[in-house]
Amino acid sequence: MSTTPAVTLSGARLAYGDRVLWDGLDLDVAPGEFVAVLGPNGSGKTSLMRVLLGLRALSSGAVTVAGAAPGRANRRIGYIPQQRALDPALALRGRDLVGLGWDGHRWGLGLTGIRERRRRVDTALAEVGAEAFANRPVGMLSGGEQQRLRVAQALVGDPAVLLCDEPLLSLDLAHQRAVSDLIDTRRRTADTAVLFVTHEINPVLPLVDRVLYLVDGRFRIGPPDEVMTSETLSELYRTEVDVLRVRGQVHIVGGHGAVCEDFHLAEH
Amino acid sequence: MDNIFDFRLTWQLLSLDFVLSALLVAAVLGLLAGVLGPLIVSRNMAFSVHGTSELALTGGAAALLLGWDVGNGALAGAIVAALVLGLLTRRSSEYDSVIGVVLAFGLGLGVLMLWLYKGRAANKFGLLTGQIVGQDFASMALLTGAAVVVLAVLAVVYRPLLFASVDPDVARARGVPTTLLAVVFAVLVGVATALGVRTVGSLLVLALMVTPAAAAARVTASPLRATVLAVVFAEVSAVGGIVLSLAPGAPVSAFVTAISFLIYLVCWLFGRARRTALA
Numbered sequence: 348m349s350t351t352p353a354v355t356l357s358g359a360r361l362a363y364g365d366r367v368l369w370d371g372l373d374l375d376v377a378p379g380e381f382v383a384v385l386g387p388n389g390s391g392k393t394s395l396m397r398v399l400l401g402l403r404a405l406s407s408g409a410v411t412v413a414g415a416a417p418g419r420a421n422r423r424i425g426y427i428p429q430q431r432a433l434d435p436a437l438a439l440r441g442r443d444l445v446g447l448g449w450d451g452h453r454w455g456l457g458l459t460g461i462r463e464r465r466r467r468v469d470t471a472l473a474e475v476g477a478e479a480f481a482n483r484p485v486g487m488l489s490g491g492e493q494q495r496l497r498v499a500q501a502l503v504g505d506p507a508v509l510l511c512d513e514p515l516l517s518l519d520l521a522h523q524r525a526v527s528d529l530i531d532t533r534r535r536t537a538d539t540a541v542l543f544v545t546h547e548i549n550p551v552l553p554l555v556d557r558v559l560y561l562v563d564g565r566f567r568i569g570p571p572d573e574v575m576t577s578e579t580l581s582e583l584y585r586t587e588v589d590v591l592r593v594r595g596q597v598h599i600v601g602g603h604g605a606v607c608e609d610f611h612l613a614e615h
Numbered sequence: 616m617d618n619i620f621d622f623r624l625t626w627q628l629l630s631l632d633f634v635l636s637a638l639l640v641a642a643v644l645g646l647l648a649g650v651l652g653p654l655i656v657s658r659n660m661a662f663s664v665h666g667t668s669e670l671a672l673t674g675g676a677a678a679l680l681l682g683w684d685v686g687n688g689a690l691a692g693a694i695v696a697a698l699v700l701g702l703l704t705r706r707s708s709e710y711d712s713v714i715g716v717v718l719a720f721g722l723g724l725g726v727l728m729l730w731l732y733k734g735r736a737a738n739k740f741g742l743l744t745g746q747i748v749g750q751d752f753a754s755m756a757l758l759t760g761a762a763v764v765v766l767a768v769l770a771v772v773y774r775p776l777l778f779a780s781v782d783p784d785v786a787r788a789r790g791v792p793t794t795l796l797a798v799v800f801a802v803l804v805g806v807a808t809a810l811g812v813r814t815v816g817s818l819l820v821l822a823l824m825v826t827p828a829a830a831a832a833r834v835t836a837s838p839l840r841a842t843v844l845a846v847v848f849a850e851v852s853a854v855g856g857i858v859l860s861l862a863p864g865a866p867v868s869a870f871v872t873a874i875s876f877l878i879y880l881v882c883w884l885f886g887r888a889r890r891t892a893l894a
Contacts, residue, residue: 400788421790428784438653438832438841439781451778452789454771484836487890500785510788 351414353378353508353540354399359408361394367564368394372408374559374568378507379538381531381554383545383571386561392544395561396512399542400424413507422452425501425539427514427530430494435486441496442468442481448500471503472496475529491522498529502539509533511543515550523550530554548575549596571597621862628861636755640814641853643762644823647807648853649846650769652828653838655804657780661825662711663700666718667805668820670696671812673725680728686754686813693809694802696721701801758810765803772799777838815853819868823849826875833879833886848878 354376361368368391376382384392397403398410401418410416413423425448445468450457457464472481475495480488485496494514501509509530515523531554534541543551548558548571558574560567562583567574574580575597580588588601618624628634655664674692675685699717703710769776778786779793787793804824811820827848831841856871 401790402787418790421788424788426785426788428788436832437781438657438836438838440836443836443838444782447774447778447782448785448789451774451782451786452791453774456770456773482836497785504789 350377352376352411353380353413354542355409355411357409359398359410360406361391361398361403362406369561369564369566372566376508376540376542378540379534381534381541381543381551381556382559383543383548383551383555383557384559384561385545385548386566390561390563392561393512396510396542396544399508399510400426420507422504423507425504425506425509427494427497427501427509427511429513429516430490430497430518433486433493435484437484437486439485440482441477441485441488441492442472444485444496445471445477445481445499445503449503467503468499471499474502475499491518491525494518494522494526495529498526498533502533505537506539509539509541511541511545513544513546515545515547520550527551527554552595552597575599618862619859619865624862625858629858634857634861637857638854640755640758641857642850643758644807644811644814645849645853646846647762647765648811648820648823649827649849650766650842651804651807652824652845652849653831653841654776654780654800655824656828656832657777658800660700660804661821661829662714663697664804664808664824665821666700666714666721667693667696667808668812668817669718670721671809672817673721673728674809675812676725676728676732680732686757689812690806690809692721693812694805697801697805697808698798701797701804754813758814761806761810765806768799769803772796776800781838815871816868819871822868822872822875823853826872826879827852830875830879830882833882834889848875852878 352375354374356372356374359372359374360370362370374382384395386392394403398405399412399417400421401412401416413420415423446464449464449467449471450460469478472478475498477492477495477499480492481496485493488496497514511530514530515526518526527550530541530543533539543555545551548555552571555571557569558567558571560574560580560583563585565583567579567583575590577588577590580590580599580601584601586601588599591598591600629638655661671689671693674695675689677692678685678688681688696717700714703713775786775791776796776799778789779791779796783793808820808824811817811823815823828841828845830848831844835841835844852871852875855874857867859870859874860867
C-alpha cells in the first residue's frame with residue numbers, strides 16, 4: 348500500500364477578485380480514503396474540482412494530484428460528472444463512452460490497441476453490471492444506467508484518484524445506492540482515493556472517512572461525527588443550526604435556506 | 616429530362632476525360648465529407664458549416680474585386696469564417712444567432728463587392744453552383760493534396776476530437792485540449808468546405824457534409840459504423856448525382872441533393888422503427 352498522499356493541498360487559496368472561496372486550506376487525502384466535499388451552492392466545491400483537474404490555478408498555495416502538478420496527471424484521474432440529459436440522437440453507444448475513458452485522450456486512431464481496448468471495456472462494463480445496455484445509444488438510457496456507464500468510464504483507466512462531481516444527483520434511491528457502492532468497492536479493492544462533491548451526505552454517509560465542509564470562505568475538515576454536529580455547523584453557517592441524527596441519517600435544521608441539506612431534501 | 620434513363624448516352628459520356636475527372640473530384644469530396652460529417656453532426660455544427668460555405672462566397676467576391684484567384688479567395692474566406700465560428704462556445708444560446716448575424720453581414724458584403732467589380736462577375740463566379748466539370752489539372756492536384764492533408768490531420772486528432780465532441784466535460788477532465796481541437800476541427804471543416812464550394816458549389820456543400828452523416832446517425836449509434844455509412848452515403852450521392860445528370864444535361868446539384876435527401880428519408884424511417892422497437 349502506497350503511503351504518498353493521493354491529493355495534497357497546502358495553504359491553498361482560491362479567490363475571484365475580492366470574493367474568497369476558501370483560504371488556508373490544508374488537506375492530504377490518503378490512497379483509498381473517501382472524502383466528501385459538502386457545502387451550499389457557490390461555496391467553491393466545483394472550483395476545487397477544477398483546481399485538481401488543472402482547469403483553474405490556485406490564487407496561492409500548493410497542490411498536487413497523484414504525485415504531480417494538476418493538469419500533469421489527468422490520465423491518472425477518473426472523473427464522474429453529474430448525470431445530465433444526453434441527446435437521444437447522439438451517435439454513441441455505452442461501450443464507446445467507456446472506451447473514451449480508456450484511450451480517448453490519446454492521439455491517433457488507436458487501431459493497434461483495439462483488442463486491449465475491447466478487453467478493458469468489457470471488464471469495466473461487467474464490473475458495473477452494464478453489459479445488457481452497453482450497445483444501446485447512451486442518450487436513450489435511464490439516468491441510473493448512464494451513471495453506471497460513467498463509473499465504468501472513470502474506472503477503466505485504473506485511476507489513482509477519483510473525482511466525483513455530484514454523481515448521484517437526480518438518481519432515485521436504488522440507483523444512488525448502486526452507484527455509490529460501485530465507487531466504494533473500487534476504493535477498497537484498488538486503493539483509489541475518492542473526492543466526492545455532494546449536496547447530500549446521507550446516501551454516502553456510511554462510506555465517508557472525512558468531510559470537507561465549505562461555507563462562505565470558512566471550512567472544516569474531519570470525520571463526519573466531528574463535522575456534522577450542531578456546534579460545528581452553527582459556527583460555519585454563523586447561525587443557529589441543529590443537526591439531528593435519525594435512523595443513521597444526518598438531518599440539518601437551520602434558520603434559513605443557506606443550510607443546504609434540508610434545502611435539498613425539500614426538493615425531493 | 617426525358618433521357619435520364621438513356622443508359623447508352625450515359626455510358627458514352629462516362630468515357631469522356633472531363634466527366635471522369637469530375638467523378639474523381641466528387642469521389643474525393645464524398646470521402647472528405649463522409650469522414651468529417653459525423654463529427655459535424657455530433658458537434659451540432661450544421662448551421663456553422665452552412666455559414667462557412669456562404670462566407671466562402673464572400674471570400675471569392677473579395678478576391679475577384681482585388682484581382683486575386685477566386686478559388687483561393689473562397690478558401691481564405693471559408694477558413695476565416697470557420698475559425699470565427701469554431702471559437703464560439705457551442706453550448707451558449709447565442710451560438711445560432713451569432714452565426715446568423717455573421718452570415719447575413721458576410722453575404723451583404725459579398726453582394727457589395729460583386730457590385731463594385733467592374734467586369735462581368737457571372738463569367739468568373741460559379742461558386743454558388745460550382746463548376747465540377749472543367750476542373751483543370753492544377754485544381755485537381757490542389758483538391759487531392761488538400762484532401763490528403765485534411766485526412767492525415769484528422770487521423771492524428773481523431774480520438775481526442777471524438778471525445779471532445781460527444782463528452783466535452785469528461786474530455787476536459789482527462790486533459791484533452793478541447794479548445795485547441797475545436798480550432799483545428801474548424802480549420803479542417805473550413806478547408807473541406809472551401810474545396811466543396813469550388814467544385815460542387817456552396818449550395819451543395821451541406822448536402823454532402825451534413826445530410827449523409829445525419830442519415831447515418833439515424834440508423835447506428837456506433838461512431839465507426841456511422842463514419843463508414845456516411846462515407847458510403849456521400850459517395851453514392853456525389854458520384855451517383857453526376858452520373859444521373861449526364862444524359863439529361865441537367866444541373867448536378869439537383870441530383871446530388873435529391874439522392875442524399877432520399878437516403879436521409881429512408882434512414883429516418885428505418886431509425887424510427889428501430890427506436891420504437893428498442894423503447
